[in-house]
Amino acid sequence: MPDPAPEHWVRSLRRRSGLSQAAFARRLGVRQQTVSEWETGRYAPRGASLTVLRMLEEEIAPYDASPPDPEQEQGP
Secondary structure, three states: OOOOOHHHHHHHHHHHHOOOHHHHHHHHOOOHHHHHHHHHOOOOOOHHHHHHHHHHHHHHHHHHOOOOOHHHHOOO
16 A cells, blocks of 8 residues: 555556546445545455455556657657
8 A cells, every 4th residue: 555544556556557446446346435445544455355446556556557658769
């Protein structure tokens, strides 16, 4: 979990995935209320849920990178 506050990390991960709380919950196999509670900081993900969240983060990480700048790719 890169962010010290799990609620920010979960919310960011969900938004980067482009999913609503309900769709994100379905993908993780948890209730929408659980995702909401993670995002508000009421509870932190743990156990299998935390493992799945980390796997999802690894899956979407390549899409977070900015596209290469064509100006920098051109040599002198």
